[in-house]
Amino acid sequence: GAGVSQSPSNKVTEKGKDVELRCDPISGHTALYWYRQRLGQGLEFLIYFQGNSAPDKSGLPSDRFSAERTGESVSTLTIQRTQQEDSAVYLCASSLVRGMNEQFFGPGTRLTVL
């Protein structure tokens, strides 16, 4: 079946603009994660969704970052007033249920803030 998909694959924006990144998880996966991966770095946890429960936003680096998820489907990550340090690959992952389960990653969105 289809894996996790993300769009756009690449996004170039100017400093100060808002961007919206999209993630389509695997159908039936209730858990969804967003990560940020700076060049040559590890994955930095941003936010976690589980079904209709309140999301775990503890990893969001500032109030410029927000994310939404409609039920157990699509999620969007919004970055307002982008800064150059926001440049990174943003990865989305989903898993069947929360906890000790394999996360399936999307291909990522490469964001470049000029």
Added chain:
Amino acid sequence: GENVEQHPSTLSVQEGDSAVIKCTYSDSASNYFPWYKQELGKRPQLIIDIRSNVGEKKDQRIAVTLNKTAKHFSLHITETQPEDSAVYFCAASPTGNQFYFGTGTSLTVIP
């Protein structure tokens, strides 16, 4: 919060030799430790994981060991092959919600 450190950052081995990557964690509540492999330009993929009630797990040429007392876990790859060349990430999860990743090890297997 949890802090995961990973060493070495780069590792080169001859084909057929073994490779070992080590990670330490800080939160004693962490109870799930997955390892992901990320080939150049591709997405991370799970290769093996271990839970805190187990000390060692093997899957063909890959094994992971966990020492809860010392708060460290390691990935062992035996009989390395060129296709093992990739970046490997360890991770720790105390809640199943948050996953804390190491900074990655770039493994190069020299034919």
